[in-house]
Amino acid sequence: MKQVVVIGGGIVGISCALSLLEDGHAVTVLDPGAVGEGASWASCGCIAAGEVVPLSQPGMLLKVPGWLLDPEAPLSLRPSSVLRLLPWFTQFTLNSTPFRMRAIADDLAKLTFRATDDLRAQLGRYEVRDMLVERPVLKMFDDDRDKATMGAAFDLAREMGCTIDEISGAEAHEMEPAIAPDFQHAAVLRDWSFVADPRRMVIDLHRAFVARGGVVKPVAGTGFTREDRRVTGVTCSDGGTVPADEVVLSAGTQSKTLARHLGIKLQLEGVIGYSTGLSDPGVDLKHTVFYAKGGFGITPYESELAIAGTIEFAGENAAPRWRRADVLVKRAHRVLPGLQVEGAQRRIGRRPFTPDTRPILGRSDKIANVTFATGHGQLGLTLGATTGRLVADMVAGRAPNMDLAAFGPDRF
Ligand SMILES: Cc1cc2nc3c(=O)[nH]c(=O)nc-3n(C[C@H](O)[C@H](O)[C@H](O)COP(=O)(O)OP(=O)(O)OC[C@H]3O[C@@H](n4cnc5c(N)ncnc54)[C@H](O)[C@@H]3O)c2cc1C
Numbered sequence: 001m002k003q004v005v006v007i008g009g010g011i012v013g014i015s016c017a018l019s020l021l022e023d024g025h026a027v028t029v030l031d032p033g034a035v036g037e038g039a040s041w042a043s044c045g046c047i048a049a050g051e052v053v054p055l056s057q058p059g060m061l062l063k064v065p066g067w068l069l070d071p072e073a074p075l076s077l078r079p080s081s082v083l084r085l086l087p088w089f090t091q092f093t094l095n096s097t098p099f100r101m102r103a104i105a106d107d108l109a110k111l112t113f114r115a116t117d118d119l120r121a122q123l124g125r126y127e128v129r130d131m132l133v134e135r136p137v138l139k140m141f142d143d144d145r146d147k148a149t150m151g152a153a154f155d156l157a158r159e160m161g162c163t164i165d166e167i168s169g170a171e172a173h174e175m176e177p178a179i180a181p182d183f184q185h186a187a188v189l190r191d192w193s194f195v196a197d198p199r200r201m202v203i204d205l206h207r208a209f210v211a212r213g214g215v216v217k218p219v220a221g222t223g224f225t226r227e228d229r230r231v232t233g234v235t236c237s238d239g240g241t242v243p244a245d246e247v248v249l250s251a252g253t254q255s256k257t258l259a260r261h262l263g264i265k266l267q268l269e270g271v272i273g274y275s276t277g278l279s280d281p282g283v284d285l286k287h288t289v290f291y292a293k294g295g296f297g298i299t300p301y302e303s304e305l306a307i308a309g310t311i312e313f314a315g316e317n318a319a320p321r322w323r324r325a326d327v328l329v330k331r332a333h334r335v336l337p338g339l340q341v342e343g344a345q346r347r348i349g350r351r352p353f354t355p356d357t358r359p360i361l362g363r364s365d366k367i368a369n370v371t372f373a374t375g376h377g378q379l380g381l382t383l384g385a386t387t388g389r390l391v392a393d394m395v396a397g398r399a400p401n402m403d404l405a406a407f408g409p410d411r412f
Helices: 011-022 060-069 079-094 098-112 115-125 144-148 151-159 169-175 198-211 252-260 322-335 377-396
Strands: 003-007 026-030 046-048 075-077 137-141 164-168 185-189 192-195 215-217 221-227 230-236 241-243 246-249 269-278 289-291 296-300 305-313 344-353 360-363 370-374
Touching: 003 011, 003 230, 011 026, 011 115, 011 198, 011 246, 011 370, 011 377, 046 115, 046 377, 060 075, 060 079, 075 079, 079 305, 098 151, 098 377, 115 377, 137 169, 137 192, 144 185, 151 164, 164 169, 169 185, 198 215, 246 252, 246 377, 252 269, 252 344, 252 370, 269 322, 289 322, 296 322, 305 322, 322 344, 344 377, 360 377, 370 377
Parallel strands: 003 026, 003 246, 026 215, 075 305, 137 289, 246 370
Antiparallel strands: 046 192, 137 185, 164 185, 221 230, 230 241, 269 305, 269 344, 289 296, 296 305, 360 370
């Protein structure tokens, strides 16, 4: 049995903590935040097993001036962060060649294709009830031009084995009568599903962790005590130190700062997204619906309808630009004309994105007993359970059941 300290108790950290506890270790999670209110609270809630195409896509550089000029565009870049973002962005654009995109998609598919099974097993084991909603996701397109923007991404996803059925807007309207009848095209993403409430999911997993003897300390990890190439403890914001035989670094976007204390440079950017929860939306929806042109998804959670999305490059601690959340709600009327917006609750989430869209999973050659579990970008909710199993294997010294070479922390 080892003393394992997990830094960060979001969906990724708590999933690692549970798998480690299952292996018989004594596990302590450090997290100063409110349980369940990490980035996943602002997410679309999708278990996106078919989301294998990287965020970096050809022609992106040409679009940068537009992102700078229009703060309400689905993808935006705050001028104040351009210089700081340059190294990350350079790597990001280098990953948009067809060759690299295919390699990344192939690596991501190895993880995402097992995600639904892993999550189903995790939810069953810890009795998190009525959580996984195994219904495909719909994507709506205004017209031929709008649909054509997704053509290459759909081709690559299909090449990787994803199932995407193209249907007419009228057929989508039949599936979901609340959707406006005048969309020309839609796609049914068969490999996707969604969860009933990402916040409750994280809270229920925390409860299961504590009920089985796990310890949660409401403090931030601030640094490490070390002997040569080994960490011996994690220093905390309360001035204490938690001794550790093993450490898991899963602090979302903050993992970059902590890794720096270990002499490891992670390329990790907090890419902002927004979500608005509507407790009384006045429409009935059974599937998650994405509006391709708007850059957002609408998910029918168990107690609200959430409109979430957009991509904003703004820097780690940038203040929210709430008007971006409000614009999503306004544009959601294009999809759901009957939408009512009273009682809206807005949230911001910072997705921990690497420039190659691959998460950071594994150990560094520089330090013996720290396992990295971060950088999941738009896939953290999807890959939490899968990551937990892989991290437990690495801590136990078992060979993980897939090759993780492409995901290592030393690749940057
Ligand atoms: C708009 C939007 C839509 C999204 N849609 C989806 C989707 O449909 N499907 C999907 O799979 N993913 C989606 N995501 C991405 C997903 O939410 C993230 O990938 C995921 O939440 C990352 O999980 P995490 O545990 O790594 O980080 P987080 O959820 O951010 O958790 C990190 C935790 O670490 C804690 N922490 C920070 N610093 C420290 C420290 N020094 N010490 C201790 N603890 C610390 C924080 O308090 C936090 O609780 C979306 C995100 C957004 C914003």
